[in-house]
Amino acid sequence: MPETLTKSLRIPQEVLKEIEHEFHGRDFSSIANELLAEGIKMRRCPGIVFSDSSSGFRTARVAGTGNDVWLIIAAFKAMEEDWARLKKAYHWLTEEQLRAAVNYYQCYPDEIDRRIQSSETITSETLYERYPFMRPHDEVLSRRRPKSNHRGNPSKTGSRRRQRPR
Numbered sequence: 001m002p003e004t005l006t007k008s009l010r011i012p013q014e015v016l017k018e019i020e021h022e023f024h025g026r027d028f029s030s031i032a033n034e035l036l037a038e039g040i041k042m043r044r045c046p047g048i049v050f051s052d053s054s055s056g057f058r059t060a061r062v063a064g065t066g067n068d069v070w071l072i073i074a075a076f077k078a079m080e081e082d083w084a085r086l087k088k089a090y091h092w093l094t095e096e097q098l099r100a101a102v103n104y105y106q107c108y109p110d111e112i113d114r115r116i117q118s119s120e121t122i123t124s125e126t127l128y129e130r131y132p133f134m135r136p137h138d139e140v141l142s143r144r145r146p147k148s149n150h151r152g153n154p155s156k157t158g159s160r161r162r163q164r165p166r
Helices: 013-022 028-044 069-078 083-089 095-107 109-120 124-130 137-144
Strands: 048-052 058-062
Touching: 013 028, 028 048, 028 058, 028 095, 048 095, 058 069, 058 095, 058 109, 069 083, 069 095, 069 109, 083 095, 095 109
Parallel strands: none
Antiparallel strands: 048 058
């Protein structure tokens, strides 16, 4: 853990109320540190914002796009850092947005490399265990299909269709 120092900080009442409202139940010191760290990174790297990721932690994203910086950089590395290929692969992003992602990586390479490495340990099965709704639709349906009878027709047991009286 990095060495910490104690500092006195005067906070306007309105800001304190916003922090308490937004982060109810969390430790003030950890919240203040998170906000300060993200604020410094956003000032240092224009075009970058932070938001909660699906895996429960804060992640750097290209502003206005929802694209995670680590995903763009992982693709860039896979392309052997070929700028033209990156621009073509992310054709919907402006050059300024792509440069913001690369700039963030240049400023914080360890953070992005750790995120890329952690994603490489995820397999499709671990993903489906964690997020069952992400399983491909065909696979989900095949698990729910009724068993066939000896003629290859679906078995009528458990069928929801009403039988007509004879």
